[in-house]
Amino acid sequence: MKRHRLAMLFAFAGAAAAGHAQDYTFELISTEEIDLLSDAVNTPAFFIGNNPSSIAFDGGSAYIGGFANFSDPIPGVQVVQVLDFLLGTDGRSFAVVEGSLAGSPSPVSNFRGWTGLDWDSERGLLGTVDFGSSGASEQVRVFNFKQSTLGGFLDTLDLKATSIDLRGIAGPSWDRGFNGEGFGSDGPVVASVLDPFTGPADEKNGPFGHVLPDEPDLGDPIPDLDSFVTAYFPPSGPALIQPDTSTLWRDLDIDPNTGDMAARAANILILGTRGADGLISSSVTVGTDNAPFVSGQNVAILHGLMDGDMVVYNDRALTSGGQAFGDVVKFVDKSGNAMSVDIVDSAGDAVSFPAGVGYYDFAWDEASQTLLILDFAARDVYVLQPFMGTSCPCDSPANLNCDDSLNFFDIAAYIQNFNAGDPSADLAEPFGSLNFFDVVAYIGLFNAGCP
DSSP, rough: OOOHHHHHHHHHHHHHHHHTSEEEEEEEEEEEEEEGGGGGGTTGGGGOHHHHHHHHEEESSSSEEEEEEESSSSBBOOEEEEEGGGGEEEEEEEEOOOTTBBBBBBBTTTTTTEEEEEEETTEEEEEEEOOSTSSOOSSEEEEEEOBOOOOOBBEEEEEEOSSOOOOOSSOOEEEGGGOOOOOOOOOOOOEEEEOSSSSOOOGSSOOEEOOOOOOOOOSOOOOOOOOOOOSSSSSSSSSOOOSSOOOOEEEEETTTTOOOEEEEEEEEEEEEEETTTTSEEEEEESSOOTTTTOOOOOOEEHHHHHHHHOEEEEOOOOSSSSHHHHHEEEOOOOOEEOOOOEEEEETOOOOOOOOSSSSSEEEETTTTTTEEEETTTTTTTEEEOOOOOOOTOOOOOOOOOOOOSSSSHHHHHHHHHHHHGGGGGOOOOSTTSSOHHHHHHHHHHHHOOOO
């Protein structure tokens, strides 16, 4: 009877702990201010635009593109490389991504700018900038990743189709194909984009994968832009990731390990599973198709994440201020099931973020397990990594097996001590006997956690 009661009580203790548990927990490593990149007066050489709108990360440098978000047109928007980004403001240096300036000499219209960036270790930086029309050239660009000694980019390659200039309304993604196997003789990596305005209606699904020329060596001339080979992948036609009622695409991310895709359109999230033939074998839709004309709806696949992949996106149906971070930034698994995610500090305490306009962009680095969340309104970047837990001192009253954490083994140790009549299990009055109140006292210590 005593053991049955103990089992019931500790089941209750486990249930209490589970009630506060999250599917996943990230630690906020730092909040990196990038206001200066939006300050045309004090940093004219590195001025990106009024607000940061897109971000990529190579594990060391962050690449930040800007947006024209002011009543009057501004001279131009560009991308800036922030070297040694995680070292903080004292250790950083900056370099303009050469060839990224858009709008000059003509001004950039309001609500236009860099809509997406993506990094690949072999091919460099891929970006899209929106000029407001599909007739303008140079809205999808690839930057030569072979860097000079100053850390800047030497050349820019303008990605375009053979007969059309794609509009950069949606963020791009590098694509390594099904299970990362590449595309045969066409190479291991293609540049994939979404475009809702060109081609027949039934070809507005996307994404369109573009085969690039070989990366030029330092000092070599840039390949002739007219010689770009454009291919649609899979070979039988565009992969079927299609919004229900709108073709205003906003963002794309492709898992380099599996080839699975995530895309945004009209504020819905479309998740596609890729088959061996390159086609999307199945897809799920998350959310309501309710905002086809709202920009800044973004997504990232957190591939290779500890304990399983997930997807992060921003639920942005409105452009108004005062939108709470927790109501906008959402996480799902790759099947579209909502995930409960905590963001904590190094002590395990919950952290809060300022309200904004719902505009966030995301960059994920698998090697360092680092997620960057770019806050358009606050002009900050939140640096997150998986929370590894706080160390539990050996002398913590609930840490009975002294293994730096509280878990089932501590509960088992207490049950063993209690059943053996060990005086160490005598935690509550009346002292000198073991009973229900001792068990309740240990449950309280366990649920209180480590100091």
